[in-house]
Each structure stands twice: as C-alpha cells, then as structure tokens.
Amino acid sequence: MVERIVTAGRTVLARDGYARFVTTRVADEAGISPGSLYQYFRNKDELLTVLMERYWAETGDRVTAALADRLTAPPGRLVPDAVEALLRALEHDSQLLRVVTEEVPRRYSEVHLHALRRRIQDLGSAYLAGRTPGERSGSTRSWVLVAALEALSVRWVLEQPGITRDELVRELTVLVAHYVGGADPRESLGY
Amino acid sequence: MVERIVTAGRTVLARDGYARFVTTRVADEAGISPGSLYQYFRNKDELLTVLMERYWAETGDRVTAALADRLTAPPGRLVPDAVEALLRALEHDSQLLRVVTEEVPRRYSEVHLHALRRRIQDLGSAYLAGRTPGERSGSTRSWVLVAALEALSVRWVLEQPGITRDELVRELTVLVAHYVGGADPRESLGY
Amino acid sequence: MVERIVTAGRTVLARDGYARFVTTRVADEAGISPGSLYQYFRNKDELLTVLMERYWAETGDRVTAALADRLTAPPGRLVPDAVEALLRALEHDSQLLRVVTEEVPRRYSEVHLHALRRRIQDLGSAYLAGRTPGERSGSTRSWVLVAALEALSVRWVLEQPGITRDELVRELTVLVAHYVGGADPRESLGY
Amino acid sequence: MVERIVTAGRTVLARDGYARFVTTRVADEAGISPGSLYQYFRNKDELLTVLMERYWAETGDRVTAALADRLTAPPGRLVPDAVEALLRALEHDSQLLRVVTEEVPRRYSEVHLHALRRRIQDLGSAYLAGRTPGERSGSTRSWVLVAALEALSVRWVLEQPGITRDELVRELTVLVAHYVGGADPRESLGY
DNA sequence: TATGAATGAGACTTCATTCAT
C-alpha cells in the first residue's frame, strides 16, 4: 500500500510538477481517499521523504546494475561504461529527474545524493588507485570528477543539447582521462 | 520603491526560502502594506521575474567586472582568473544562490542562465581560438567546459566541501587546460 | 449539500443583495466553512449559475403548474389564468425576484429568460391561432404581448402600486384581448 | 470639474460596465488623480448618485424635447410621436442604458424613474382625458400604459429583436389605442 | 487645491489535515 501511494506520488510529481504535488491528487492517482494516505504517512513531508528515498535508491541501483553488466569489459572501458551507466540511470525517468533536481527542495535529496556520489566516487578511487601516484589530493580530484560527471550527465539528459550520446560519452571520457593522468586518452576510450 | 520591494523580496527569498516567499512577508520586510506591492508589480510572478532578472544581471556583471580587473594579467592566467571571478560572483550572496538554483522554478532563471553561459563561453572561445586547432567539435567542447565550470563552482560555493578556494581554482584550471589541449597545465596556471 | 449551499446562497442573495453575496457569507449561512463550498462548486460563478438555473427553472415550473390546474377552465379564461399563474410564480419570492432582475448581471438570467418567454409565447400562439387571422405579423405580436405581460407582472410584484391583483389581471386581459383582436374584451374575461 | 468627472464616470460605466466602474478608472478617464475625485464627491456612492441623476434628467429632457418638436402635429399623432420620442431618447446611449437598467442597483434609478414616468403619464392623462369617459380607473390605466410603453421600448432598444422601428411604433400605437378606447386604431396612427 | 502613493480591510480560493462514520 505504501508502495501504491509512493508510486502514485511519483507519477504526479513527474507529470504535474512539484507545485501540483498535492495530497488529494496523489490520493486520487493511488485510487484511495486522502484520509487513507495519512494512515501510511504522518504527513505530506514524510511521503515526499520516502518518495525521494526510493527515487535515489533506484537511481543508484540502476547505475550499479548497469555497471555490473560490464564488469568483464577491459579495464580501459571503465570510464565510458560508467558514464553510459549514469546516463541510462538518469534517463530512465527524465521527467521525474527534472522535477527532482529543479523543483523539489534540495534537502529531500541531500542525503541520498551524498550516498550516490560516494558510490560513484568509490569506483573512481579504485580506478585512480591503480593508475596515478597523483601529487594532487585524491579526495579533491574525486570530488571534481564526480561532480563534473554528475552535473554534465544531468544537464545533458535534461537539456538534450545538440550533442549525441556517443559524443558526450567520448568527451567525458577525455575529460576524465586527461584530468586524471595526462595519459593518452585513447587508452581510456578502450581502443 | 521598486528597488525597496525587490530588495525586500531578495532578503525574504534568501532568508526564508522560496516556500515562504509570500507577498505579505515581502511587504512586511519592505515596511509597506500588501496593497502597495501591487502598485509596482502586476502580481507576485512579475516581482519574482524582476527579482531574478536583477539577480542574474548582477551576477553576470560581477563576473565581468572581476575579469576586467585582470585584463592586464598574462594570458595564461585567463582560466584561473575567470574561475576566480565566477566564484567571487557566486559567493556574493550564497544564501540567495542556494534558493535561486535549488528552489525557485527553473523557468525564472532559464533565459538569464543562457545569457550568462554565453558570456562565459565567449571568453572560452577566445581562449581556445588562439590555442588548439582541436579535432573535436568546438561547440561540444565549450558546452562541456562551461557546464563543468558552472556546476563545480556553484557546488563548491553551496557545499563548501573540504577544499580551499585556491585548490579549487587550481584543479579547475588543470581540468580545463588538459581537456582543451593536453598542453602543459602549468602554463595555464600562470607559473 | 449542494442543496443546502444553493438554499443558503438564495437566502443571502434575497436578504442582502448581490453586492453582499459573498462566499464567506454564503458559507456562514449554510453553516459550513468557506472551504467546503468549493467541494461542491468550482467557484463562486458556478454557484451563482446553478442558483439562477434553479430559480428560473422553479419559476417556470410554477407558471406551468399553476396553469395546468386550470386546464379545464373555459377557453376564454386562458389569458387571465395565465396572468394569474405568472403573478403567483413571480410573487413566490419577490425579494429574490428583485435582486435577480435588478442586480444580478443579466447574463446569468439570459438563457433562462429566453426559455421562459418561449414557454409563455407558446401559450399565446395557441391562443392566437384559434382566434384571429391577424394581418399583423404574428411574431411581432407575440413579442409585444409576452414582453408586456412579463414586464407588467414583474413591475407589479416588485412595486406593489395601488392596484389590486384582480384589477391587474383584468387590465392585462383587456390589454391582450384588445390588442389581439379588437374583439369584445368581455369574452376574454370569461364572462 | 464635477462635470468632467461625471462625464468620465459615464464613459467608464457605459464602456466597461458596473463591475469595472472603479474610482481609479474614473479618475484616469477624467485625467485627474483619484484623490481629486474626493474633493468633489464625498465617496463613490455620491458620484454614482449624481451620475444617475444626470442620466435620467437628460433622458427625460430628451423625451420632452422630442415631443415639443411635434406639438403642432395633428392630435392623433400623439401616441406614435410619444413612442418615437421615447425610443430616440433611450437610443441616445444604449450602452449606458443597458448598464443602467441591468447592472446598476435599482435604488440609484428609482426616484428618477418615478419622475420620468410621471411626466409621461401626464401626457397620457391629457390624451385620455379628452377621449374616453373610461369606466376603468384612470390611474390604473395610466400605470399599465406607461409601464408597457417603457418596458417595451427599453427592451426593443437593448435587444433589437427582428422588428423595425416603424413596426414597433405602429404596434405600440395599436396597443395603446385599443387598450384605451377600443376606437379605430387607424385614427391613433394619424392616418 | 491637487496629487498619487499608501493603505488595509476584505474578497476569492487552495490544500494539508482531521474525524465521525
């Protein structure tokens, strides 16, 4: 039941936007009465909190899952594969992504975004570890990399500028590779 | 008087957030009656529109102004100087930056953001022009660069992760320099 | 509940006039909260629309019903009976009649008035049909007759000039009879 | 100055309707400031009162004046001439007539309408006096006649049903003549 | 006198939340 309500909430949020994310509408969408909603959630805030929790958990899982599929790929493909995975996860419900990132107050995403970033950062750390002895602080580098990948991926999904998916993947790979090591980017591209 | 109201609006927005950006509160803050507000703005939407217009114009001007101060610096300092300027502009009112980027519906910023990005992009193009014959599409590269600089700067200002300002500037310079040309990053750093 | 609200609205309208026909007052009168009103009507306009619909439907029905009671009367009584019926219908709530005809914007009555006039006109046509071959255009004559009967009846109800009901009925009958045919008015009076 | 304001008020009333007959709009139209308005009228109510006073005085004068032009006409033309005069007076500003009769609360017109009716009634009485020994109460008859003429004229002007002006005049003349005396209507038509 | 900015009461409407059934 909680499930049903959260799903309805997600539908409303994605379809109608945060300003019309209204309890009655969610109840309607869930096929229940507004009163019932309050038997599963203390208030609207709690519903939104749970909803966002799910959204980010799912999104994180999608990234992870997509990556798992490629674990056997040659190590040089790590970056492009990660980007691909990230894009795919974000694209899964881009309407919702837009509302979540642009309208829902950030505090509902904060914790989850941190967690997601850490997950991705861990992948990155592993990648970096075996690579450059790096004079620059590792944590700063990861922060920069993860933030850049995240921001660019989200922007690309939401704005669909005149850039193909492959182009984007290639560019981000170059960005990462050059930034990290100055090594030949072609290597990172898995050629 | 328009000034007074816009200022009050800005205060409320920065201090109380978008959800409490309410006409009566703005009027209170401006020390006027709710009715007076409507002698200067057709409705709340217009007030917000003007407010955002000002905010982004100011922010853009700050970037430009900060850069103008450094025009005489050696060309290799362009990137770090631009980043510095951007950071300074964003930092000027980080409370407001947070609300503007995270809570106010995106449509109020859209036009202005595009304009600001173009300004920055133009700087970038000039930089790139004299530098790499670049095999990769220039427009894609600019998009990536500007999006990355913007996103990372905003995030740094809002989250204040454990990274010093200098460190950030240095990292972003490296990011840009390596991405653009693979040239020696030290050059871009102005050493 | 719609019933309760419409009734309250009618009371307010009749008692306080159109200028004070205000949502909170109607809600008060109905013994509900202002919010409840909006669970049954999209907005104030819809409430008024429904209210007027009811008012004119009722008024029309009253005319019809009153006439039906007299169907067995001699044909010569048609006109006085119709006038009687009309008066009785209008008198039923003369306070409301006043507000409806004098204050409520005409557009809320327009459609219903047309319908009511047609009903009355049909009676008239039947009456005229079996009577005079009439050289004058029938439609003009009906327009004149119906408009005159309506206007005079309404005025009499609202102003209560020093004229008795019987007097009025007699005069209107004469007016109609003479206008229509020039025949002996006594006939129409059912003597 | 009072003149100027009243004229502006009339313009606004006719053009925008009673609901938008608003002090600031009237002041605008008069080319003065809202404050000034209150130097000539205690409040909005007084302005409207004066405005209506003027409107009805003028309308009455128009009827009278139009009739005066025809005093030399043969006596049998009295009724059609009176109707013509009435129509002309009402038509002079039918926009305003509509608002005055349909939207402005009746109490602003009441006194003036009574006076106007009396004027017309006086004409009628004179007409009737020299004509029928009338078994029916003269005052009742006048009331009926005047009310009918007024109502039909107003309705015709406002609704412009498919009836020509000449037709209307003819019909009303017939109505009056037959009602009053049963005399040959052609006589009243002035043939 | 004229101004017109300022006022603030009050109208319409929405929506998170409750509670009797």
Add this chain to the structure above:
DNA sequence: CATGAATGAAGTCTCATTCAT
C-alpha cells in the same frame, strides 16, 4: 482500516479611501 466530507489557516489580489506633500 478506510472513507471523504469538512475544516480553516493562509495566500493572492482589489479597490475605496486617506493624507502628507
């Protein structure tokens, strides 16, 4: 548990009126 009608605080906006200049 479920319901859904009822609530009422709160938000946006209008407009008759005032008052310092």
